[in-house]
Amino acid sequence: MKLLAVLPLWALFTVTQQKAPSDDCRCELISSEKQFPYDKLKAAQDAALGCTNTVTPKKSAALDSLLLGLSRRLPQLEQDVGMLEKEDDGQLFGVLSLHVIENELAEIQQMIDKLNRTTTESDHLSENVAQQLENVKEEMEELEKFDTMQVVKRQQANQRLKRDLDQCRNNEVIPTIQPAQLIGGTCRLVNITGPRVHTAGEYPGSYKYGAWGRDPKPEPGKESWHWRVMLTSSNRYAHYVRLYSSLSSLIVGISVPGNVQIHPSNPTTNTIQGPNVVLYAGALYYNCYNKDAVCRFNLTSKGVTSLDLPKGTRYNSKGDFCHLEECYPFTDLDLATDESGVWVVYTTTQDHGNLVLSKVEESEPPKLSRTWRTSVYKRSVTNTFMACGVLYATRFVSKNTEEIFYSFDTTTGKENFKVGIFINKVSSDILSLNYSPVDQMLHVYSDAQMLSYKVLFQMR
Template identity: 30%
Template sequence: MRALSVVLNPLLFLLLFGYYYPSVTVRPKDGWKVYSSAQDAEGRCICTVVAPEQNLCSRDAKEGQLRQLLEQVQNMSQSIEVLNLRTQRDFQYIMRMEGQFKGLRSKFRQVEAEGKTQVNRNFQELKGKMETLQPLIPVLEQYKTDAQLIVQFKQEIRNLSMVLTAIQEEIGAYDSEELQQRVLSLEGRLRNCRSRLTCGKLMKIAGPETVKTSGTRFGAWMTDPQASPTNNRVWYMDSYTNNKIVKEYKSIADFVSGVESRTYNLPFKWAGTNHVVHNGSLYYNKVQSNIVVCYCFETGRVVTQRALENAGFHNVYPYTWGGFSDIDLMADELGLWAVYATNQNAGNIVISQLNPETLQILGTWNTEYSKRNAGESFMICGTLYITNSHLTGAKVYYSYSTKTSSYEYTDIPFHNQYFHMSMLGYNARDRALYGWNNGHQVLFNITLFHIIKTEDDS
């Protein structure tokens, strides 16, 4: 198998480590995200794809800083111009006053020469001259103040020039348009790199990042992994029962700030918190039943609904925290899934792959893990990962591969920051886990262990 060779510029690093260094840990800088790790079929190398968070690829921050600095320079230039005009005016006034001062000196000499007889008359004349010079005092004071301001402005301009020079050196001689094209090119390379990575095995869960704190202790929030890169709508479903209101937000930013774009009133209330949005439709468990409902957001109607045969419901086989979490609907790279338990499988977890359009079961796998002993679960690349608790100290304890119909015990810890996890769902587009953690909406980054595909692979 030929090794994958990807050459990217500073916005993306593909780090390769030799076979003899499998334990090397990549520690990206703040704001950078580990997308995945990989090895070839013979285990000769580990590949870790590290890329910046989406907002770091934007020029907005630097361009905004440059705009602010340029505005400061323009403001100071205008202020200096005003001061310059004022000091020129004051200087001309002072020149006129200087002539009058010289005249006063002559008068004083004349008084000394002519004696006391002329003192009274000349004193009155001098008094009048002094009154005409009285306005000169505030002008001189203002002149001194303006001179100090000019010195300060000059120093600030020197400082700004240094900052502008540093930014110019950092971003180089490229204009904004060319930089944007380079960013788009790098993003394309990143997508191409990721497309060469096959479905991988979960290795690590990092985080969480707290996105928002809202709602009750139990609920669900999600984005659509099938949506286009520009479609970042968020759906929010508070509580695990007695509710059928879904709130929609146009973006994560709107979600954080609480700016709703639309509200949907579902025809049936939901049970539990294990819902999923897939290709524009919401899939959820209808309350007090084992019926799965497919609701289309675009039409505002139920597309289809179907019962999961023999699936327990209404707290017969919930996760450890209860909450009518009997039926867990999820999506991954391979499609739509339902996770539940049946009497026929002795209350152990059953995995079924569903047709998204008809909800017919495409395949079913029986595990040996008790549904009531599971904290939460999620699917990645056709493998079900199960946590052993919903409380502090939980870890991913068990996994079941639908590809090989086999299981293994794992030991992947994750930080249950707010002590009670009532929803955990994987998003294949974001390569992240969405969680509802005791009234906090959180995100976990994940690291997958990949097999690299090459053009030689069939």
């Protein structure tokens, strides 16, 4: 009986071992989705990159400059011809006037020829790029069909939200300071666009005279700070500089950290006289009160040092910026900044009222280094600014337009009286302007309003 019981158990064990499942498990996945065409996506990306590299702001700026220059030269030619018709004596005067008009016609013809070439190139460029963009658009619409989970649509919605947020921040991103190759006349100003920023700040309609801008050499942690100086006493004096932690704060009128006071009284020794002031490396440079001197006020130490200008320098509104209808009071000294530091523009009795330019060294106390003399009369100028070691001067054209008509290159010593770059104004008088190399913007104070214009350069 025992033997019979054992045999079936052994047989059962054997059978069980033979039927044990295998360790390997395989399954076949069948997808209903089409294979994504990565080669088509790569081709579309390359085509879009080609469009971006082909169409550049420099090409459109060249066309705009030619059109603007031509629109200004033609009325001037018409005036010259009209004057010749009225005053021609048939002899020497007529010959000279005809020679001038002949030169103007030749220059205008050159501009027209260049404009025709540029326009033809732009037309061909527009047609080619338009067709390429249409092809890319069709290709991307075809590729979106593979996006069954609508990932692309969500990304596009996120990009729109991000773009709107960036616009609200209003240039809150801190740009990097421009590289050193812009210093010393290696770049040429070719156009001004804008205004990009236009605000009355926290005092709408108040304080007609003043200045504002950014520090081209800010202290660490203060890269986004902006400053404003308002002439609060008789449109002539100021005794503090007002600071803002960002451009947005300035626009909405929230001054943090607030005012930094030079002196509790106004006016008195070392307070500001005139609107043409600048901030550089944490120090405010301005025309000292009732003196032919530049004051430097350190915003951290609150100390003031001064720099006496050459004997004969005109001050106390004896050498102002002017145009035919009026002069801007107490603009004898104009402080300016660019990539290389601080400059001062003034005039002297020895120079018969012509512009004089000097470089201000950051020594203690500050001192003048080199000085350049120009042949442009200061009272025919409404304002000046520096960029890339070049002095630029403006003049009043109309209530809506200011012209950058003159330049002086400190590297070569060359003067140019036909710069011909125009600024679109929102108010009649530009009372101070200064170039900021931090963001390559021209900061303008115009009848209590603050504006910024983008400066476009061409590398030499």
